[in-house]
Amino acid sequence: MNQLPKREYIEFKNYLHNDLGITRDIIKKWVDEAIEKTVIKYIRNSEELKKEIDACARNTTRNEVRTILNKLVLKEEILGIITKEIGAGALRDMLIDKIRGMEMHVHF
Numbered sequence: 001m002n003q004l005p006k007r008e009y010i011e012f013k014n015y016l017h018n019d020l021g022i023t024r025d026i027i028k029k030w031v032d033e034a035i036e037k038t039v040i041k042y043i044r045n046s047e048e049l050k051k052e053i054d055a056c057a058r059n060t061t062r063n064e065v066r067t068i069l070n071k072l073v074l075k076e077e078i079l080g081i082i083t084k085e086i087g088a089g090a091l092r093d094m095l096i097d098k099i100r101g102m103e104m105h106v107h108f
Contacts (some may be wrong), residue, residue, distance in 0.1 A: 016022040
């Protein structure tokens with residue numbers, strides 16, 4: 001907010017007080033009344049405000065879930081690539097050894 005130069009401010013203040021009879025208390029009262037009216041307006045519109053807040057929260061939650069799912073999908077894709085690359089060799093051999101070890105403990 002731009003401020004008036006000191007001289008203009010004093011002239012304006014004197015005009016309000018001397019010519020119009022507006023005191024600090026009157027201005028304070030007007031500000032309090034304006035705040036009260038604004039608060040009442042927002043309370044009356046609280047249902048509308050709640051709906052806006054809920055919609056915003058739902059959108060935020062959706063976006064967060066999407067981000068998490070995208071990360072999980074990416075992780076699964078990376079694991080799939082790694083498994084595929086290793087699977088032809090070492091992983092397959094490890095699994096075969098594991099299965100053979102399990103067969104030794106199973107008695108039919």
